[in-house]
Amino acid sequence: xxxxxxxxxxxxxxxxxxxxxxxxxxxxxxxxxxxxxxxxxxxxxxxxxxxxxxxxxxxxxxxxxxxxxxxxxxxxxxxxxxxxxxxxxxxxxxxxxxxxxxxxxxxxxxxxxxxxxxxxxxxxxxxxxxxxxxxxxxxxxxxx
Numbered sequence: 516x517x518x519x520x521x522x523x524x525x526x527x528x529x530x531x532x533x534x535x536x537x538x539x540x541x542x543x544x545x546x547x548x549x550x551x552x553x554x555x556x557x558x559x560x561x562x563x564x565x566x567x568x569x570x571x572x573x574x575x576x577x578x579x580x581x582x583x584x585x586x587x588x589x590x591x592x593x594x595x596x597x598x599x600x601x602x603x604x605x606x607x608x609x610x611x612x613x614x615x616x617x618x619x620x621x622x623x624x625x626x627x628x629x630x631x632x633x634x635x636x637x638x639x640x641x642x643x644x645x646x647x648x649x650x651x652x653x654x655x656x657x658x659x
Contacts, residue, residue, distance in 0.1 A: 529558060530554070530555055530558045530559075530641070530642070531558040531559055531561065531562040531563075533639045533640075533641075533647075534559065534577070534607060534639075534647070535605070535649075536559065536562055536563050536576070536577060537562075537563070538562060538563060538564075539563070539564070540562075540563045540576040540577060541563070541567060541571075541573055541574070541575045541576050541577075542559060542563050542566050542567070542575060542576065542577045542578070542579055543566065543567050543568070543569060543571055543573075543575040543577070543578045543579070543596070543599060544556075544566040544567070544568060544569075544578075544579045544580075544581075545568075545569045545578065545579070545580045545581070545592065545595070545596060546580050546581035546582050546583075546586060546592070546609075547568075547581060548581065550581075550583075550617075550644075551581050551609075551645075552609075552641065552642035552643065552644065552645050554642065555641055555642045555645070559579070566579065569595070571599060572599075573599065574599055574600075574601050575599045575600055575601065575604060576601055576604050576605075577600075577604055577605050577606070577607060578596040578599075578600055578604070578605075578606045578607070579607050579609065580592060580593075580596060580606065580607065580608050580609060581609050581645075582608055582609065582610050582619060583610065583611055583616070583617025583619070584611075584617050584618060584619050585617065586617075589619070589623065589624070589627035590627045590630050590631055593606065593608070593627055593628060593631035593633060593650070594631050597631065597632070597633075597652070600652075602652075604651075605649055605650070605651050606633060606649075606650040606651070607641075607647050607648070607649060607650075608624060608628075608647065608648045608650055609641050609645045609646070609647050609648075610624065610645065610646055610648070611644055611645060611646075612644055612645065612646050615644050624648055628648075628650050632652060632653075633650040633651060633652060634650065634651060634652075634653055635648050635649065635650055636649045636650070636651055637649045
């Protein structure tokens with residue numbers, strides 16, 4: 516693979532690159548609403564193919580959760596996301612950035628993730644209005 520593979524023509528990593536997803540990965544999406552970042556969704560769809568919804572029977576490589584304060588119990592949503600997730604899969608929790616409506620405090624994310632058996636490994640700028648937290652099960656983190 517060349518040094519520029521998966522990079523935009525101008526040499527800047529594409530938004531899809533930041534998620535670490537590969538062509539052929541199955542990605543489940545939860546929490547879709549009108550306020551999601553459509554450019555991000557398009558980039559991920561271009562990379563992996565159509566996103567599957569939470570009613571899928573497939574084992575998925577990643578779960579993309581759009582979550583806003585007030586969307587329900589984050590622990591329960593994270594627990595639901597784990598059901599179809601492959602052993603080495605990753606959960607991307609997308610929340611509105613600070614100062615935006617629906618912002619979620621990092622401490623709330625950390626507490627809910629820990630209670631659900633997940634640990635946060637990184638955060639990314641996922642778009643103009645969204646931040647992304649990469650969450651993995653500890654056993655998956657050890658396999659990498």
